[in-house]
Amino acid sequence: xxxxxxxxxxxxxxxxxVTAAVIRDRDAEPLRVDRLPYDLKKIRRYVQxxxxxxxxxxxxxxxxxxxxxxxxxxxxxxxxISPPRR
Numbered sequence: 403x404x405x406x407x408x409x410x411x412x413x414x415x416x417x418x419x420v421t422a423a424v425i426r427d428r429d430a431e432p433l434r435v436d437r438l439p440y441d442l443k444k445i446r447r448y449v450q451x452x453x454x455x456x457x458x459x460x461x462x463x464x465x466x467x468x469x470x471x472x473x474x475x476x477x478x479x480x481x482x483i484s485p486p487r488r
Contacts, residue, residue, distance in 0.1 A: 407456030409433075411449070411479070415462055420445060424452065449479050 407426050414421040418440050426433045438444055452458045458479040 409452045409456055409458045411452065411458055411460040413460065413462040416440065422448065426456075453479065 410425040412423045412425075414423075420438045420440055421435065422438060422445075423432045423435045425431075436448070438448060449458055449460070459482070460479045461482045461484060463484050
């Protein structure tokens with residue numbers, strides 16, 4: 403794995419889909435914003451593709467469907483969980 407870039411992955415998790423925003427290094431704008439199906443295998447592959455280009459740090463809100471996510475679910479990416487908004 404090359405660690406030439408740091409990728410910051412923010413995920414908005416819903417029952418049927420996940421919106422993923424990727425920021426590379428310290429860029430001001432997202433490199434990409436993708437809508438993925440809520441399928442852990444596909445999400446793992448998405449993270450693995452980013453890991454092939456650098457280090458991935460992910461964050462998502464701990465509520466609803468996101469509660470089944472974990473660092474192993476995200477292919478070992480460094481993962482932060484934010485508390486739900488009230």
